[in-house]
Amino acid sequence: MKITDAKVFVGGPAKNYVTLKIMTDQGVYGLGDATLNNRETLPAAYLQDYLIPNLIGMDPRNSEDIWQFFYRGAYFRRGPISMAAFGAIDMALWDIKGKLAGMPLYQLFGGKSRDGAMVYAHATGADLEDLMDSIAHYVEQGYKAVRVQCGIPGMPSASYAVPETKGEGKHYISDFSGIRPKVEVWDTDRYMRYMPGALAEIRSRFGPDLKILHDVHHRLLPREAAEFAKAVEPVGLYWLEDPTPAEDQDALRLLRQHSTVPVAIGEVFNSIYDCNKLIEAELIDFIRVAVTYAGGITHVKRIVDLAGLHHVRTGFHGAPSHSPLCMAAQAHLNAWAPNFGIQEYLVLGTPECDALFPSEHQMENGMVYVSDAPGLGVDFDEKEAARYSYAPGSHPVVRLQDGTLWNY
Numbered sequence: 522m523k524i525t526d527a528k529v530f531v532g533g534p535a536k537n538y539v540t541l542k543i544m545t546d547q548g549v550y551g552l553g554d555a556t557l558n559n560r561e562t563l564p565a566a567y568l569q570d571y572l573i574p575n576l577i578g579m580d581p582r583n584s585e586d587i588w589q590f591f592y593r594g595a596y597f598r599r600g601p602i603s604m605a606a607f608g609a610i611d612m613a614l615w616d617i618k619g620k621l622a623g624m625p626l627y628q629l630f631g632g633k634s635r636d637g638a639m640v641y642a643h644a645t646g647a648d649l650e651d652l653m654d655s656i657a658h659y660v661e662q663g664y665k666a667v668r669v670q671c672g673i674p675g676m677p678s679a680s681y682a683v684p685e686t687k688g689e690g691k692h693y694i695s696d697f698s699g700i701r702p703k704v705e706v707w708d709t710d711r712y713m714r715y716m717p718g719a720l721a722e723i724r725s726r727f728g729p730d731l732k733i734l735h736d737v738h739h740r741l742l743p744r745e746a747a748e749f750a751k752a753v754e755p756v757g758l759y760w761l762e763d764p765t766p767a768e769d770q771d772a773l774r775l776l777r778q779h780s781t782v783p784v785a786i787g788e789v790f791n792s793i794y795d796c797n798k799l800i801e802a803e804l805i806d807f808i809r810v811a812v813t814y815a816g817g818i819t820h821v822k823r824i825v826d827l828a829g830l831h832h833v834r835t836g837f838h839g840a841p842s843h844s845p846l847c848m849a850a851q852a853h854l855n856a857w858a859p860n861f862g863i864q865e866y867l868v869l870g871t872p873e874c875d876a877l878f879p880s881e882h883q884m885e886n887g888m889v890y891v892s893d894a895p896g897l898g899v900d901f902d903e904k905e906a907a908r909y910s911y912a913p914g915s916h917p918v919v920r921l922q923d924g925t926l927w928n929y
């Protein structure tokens with residue numbers, strides 16, 4: 522069996538999805554997601570210029586050897602661009618493998634460990650009352666877990682993932698008006714003073730059963746993060762996400778010494794070497810890698826297995842930057858993983874997205890039920906894809922009030 526061709530598509534409804542389609546001499550094709558948010562053209566070029574010319578003629582069933590060939594063969598290893606490109610190839614090869622076997626991918630991993638996988642939604646508010654309305658909206662829809670973010674009184678501009686005006690909602694962080702980012706201004710002191718009380722009010726409004734998550738988005742220094750974690754401990758958070766910048770795996774030691782709040786980190790990690798110390802030292806409770814950025818199913822499954830040895834559960838990244846192909850790969854891992862925790866869930870559901878990526882994965886009452894179709898269980902409509910093209914976008918950048926550049 523041989524790979525005969527592969528194509529890359531960039532574009533989508535309000536997103537620049539990077540979609541890889543690998544064709545074979547037996548008519549079976551595989552699909553993968555290489556979307557690297559706001560840098561989408563780079564994994565696309567890496568695939569087109571270097572990886573696809575090497576893929577042609579390879580046996581698609583040898584997904585492990587192909588992964589090693591690209592990873593070791595590049596000499597310069599890791600990095601988000603490479604790992605997103607390898608991730609798309611790996612997803613597509615697993616898709617082919619599942620189709621050849623006539624089985625959904627979770628069966629190839631070891632079968633189902635649960636009926637459905639709990640997901641969490643993003644509730645946001647310009648202020649706390651606006652956030653309460655947003656949380657109530659998701660609770661009414663049956664969500665059991667909600668990530669909560671709101672504006673901070675006196676903060677010079679809207680804080681992370683928060684709308685500037687009430688009732689607006691803000692699920693898409695990227696701004697597609699151009700390549701130059703907007704600037705947000707951050708004030709750590711105001712955040713530290715306000716947010717613990719706001720989280721306590723949310724807990725008292727919604728009661729003990731709602732799983733409440735909060736994302737600090739890398740804004741605190743290790744000492745500040747430890748103080749914040751201690752302050753929010755009575756709230757009983759499901760997790761505190763990205764309390765410190767993710768590069769420093771030792772930064773969480775201080776927090777861990779001072780608080781038992783569950784910690785989730787890893788959405789920007791792209792390999793097992795970004796998180797092996799964190800996992801082995803049991804400094805985190807949830808690992809947040811994504812199948813796209815972290816080198817595909819083959820590599821993420823290794824991370825999940827390492828995490829399982831150390832009581833670390835999964836909480837895969839599920840921002841809208843991941844296409845339904847990545848979310849499907851994660852749905853299969855979530856169905857199987859003995860150490861599954863929760864899944865961030867933002868991508869599916871718009872009619873345009875469903876038309877571009879037809880699938881039978883189901884979402885109901887805050888749970889995802891994985892499709893039994895062979896492979897990933899998601900297709901890609903090339904006619905729909907022709908409606909879209911690449912639009913340059915950017916995340917905001919963050920500065921302190923004196924102009925110092927800070928962590929987004």
Ligand SMILES: [Mg+2]
Nearest residue numbers: 736762763788
């Ligand atoms: Mg996050």
